Amino acid sequence: MAESGAANWFVMGVDLGSTTAKVAIVDAAGAMVGSKIVQMGAVSREAVRVAMESALEDAGITQDDIVRTISTGYGRKLVPSDKTFTEITCHARGAAALFPGVRLVIDIGGQDSKAIAVDSDGLVDRFAMNDRCASGTGRFFDVLSRALEVPIGEVGDLAMAGSNELEVSSMCATFAETEVISLLAQGAETADIAASVHKAVAARTLGLVAQVGKASPVVMTGGVAKNRALVHFLSEALRLPIEMLDEPQIAGAYGAAIIAREEHLGNVALAAADDATATQFAAGLADAVPHCADCDGQLGLHANHGPVPVTIATRPMVGARSGGREL
Numbered sequence: 001m002a003e004s005g006a007a008n009w010f011v012m013g014v015d016l017g018s019t020t021a022k023v024a025i026v027d028a029a030g031a032m033v034g035s036k037i038v039q040m041g042a043v044s045r046e047a048v049r050v051a052m053e054s055a056l057e058d059a060g061i062t063q064d065d066i067v068r069t070i071s072t073g074y075g076r077k078l079v080p081s082d083k084t085f086t087e088i089t090c091h092a093r094g095a096a097a098l099f100p101g102v103r104l105v106i107d108i109g110g111q112d113s114k115a116i117a118v119d120s121d122g123l124v125d126r127f128a129m130n131d132r133c134a135s136g137t138g139r140f141f142d143v144l145s146r147a148l149e150v151p152i153g154e155v156g157d158l159a160m161a162g163s164n165e166l167e168v169s170s171m172c173a174t175f176a177e178t179e180v181i182s183l184l185a186q187g188a189e190t191a192d193i194a195a196s197v198h199k200a201v202a203a204r205t206l207g208l209v210a211q212v213g214k215a216s217p218v219v220m221t222g223g224v225a226k227n228r229a230l231v232h233f234l235s236e237a238l239r240l241p242i243e244m245l246d247e248p249q250i251a252g253a254y255g256a257a258i259i260a261r262e263e264h265l266g267n268v269a270l271a272a273a274d275d276a277t278a279t280q281f282a283a284g285l286a287d288a289v290p291h292c293a294d295c296d297g298q299l300g301l302h303a304n305h306g307p308v309p310v311t312i313a314t315r316p317m318v319g320a321r322s323g324g325r326e327l
């Protein structure tokens, strides 16, 4: 059992993404006392169950000790929880709690990338996202890792050892794989291919950041933040340092847990702010034109719906919470 302080209640944040289930447990004082990240083959209730049980075990408590659970992420509606919040709000909240004063959060997960401008209270001011194309997302790097036959955790180290002068014309995950294989066939070094691809992805991510405006301090969240080459090239492209979190992949779940704690303490304003974010998010999805310059939309599958992620929003979705500015 976790040590009991003045108040011994706990809250849980669950982030069910496209590739991993993440759970964070926070105590009454706001400290993270347990967490778990579970790798999934596909979005899975079982992965959530395992992640929740393991996080409870890590915290040394039982489900009965949890007073509130908030879920977030692509699969948030599959999670048994009291309420759902968008991952935009949760990543902003988590990043602001882990790095107080943060003004720009770049979250790159398995299937989407987001740039989130955060105000001085750690609330979402505006955001831009690309969730219609695997380009520049974790899935893109997973494709690269498979093509180069290097484990995902080593792709960044490989890239840091290479020169980034190769021309990488395609940012489409499907065509990039073909291009990588073709470069390999021409005798290019794997390290040079990795470095060049990382640099190209960083340049593309810079375009996303431009939609919300550059600001610092910058924090990266999501699994791709573990890729030190992308952090390096992105920092170079931004001309700003990127602050590193110890465990960037847990930031969304931690943010959800922080929100659960604040709601338990009576702060209901966060839900209203998140409703505004969710509305912008939905409007952006409905509004965006799905078109891929690389595959010309021919492969026609949404990144969320199949193994071949190909469609792209030619203009990233940009939103603002009420009072924020629309770009």
Ligand code: ADP
Residues within 6 Å of the ligand: 016, 017, 018, 019, 020, 021, 073, 108, 109, 110, 111, 112, 137, 138, 139, 141, 142, 152, 153, 154, 156, 221, 222, 223, 224, 225, 226, 227, 249
């Ligand atoms: P989601 O929430 O969509 O499941 P995550 O934030 O968990 O996504 O990020 C998953 C992605 O993170 C994977 O697709 C993978 O490319 C990347 N990733 C995970 N671990 C590492 C690592 N050690 N080094 C580099 N990239 C990683």
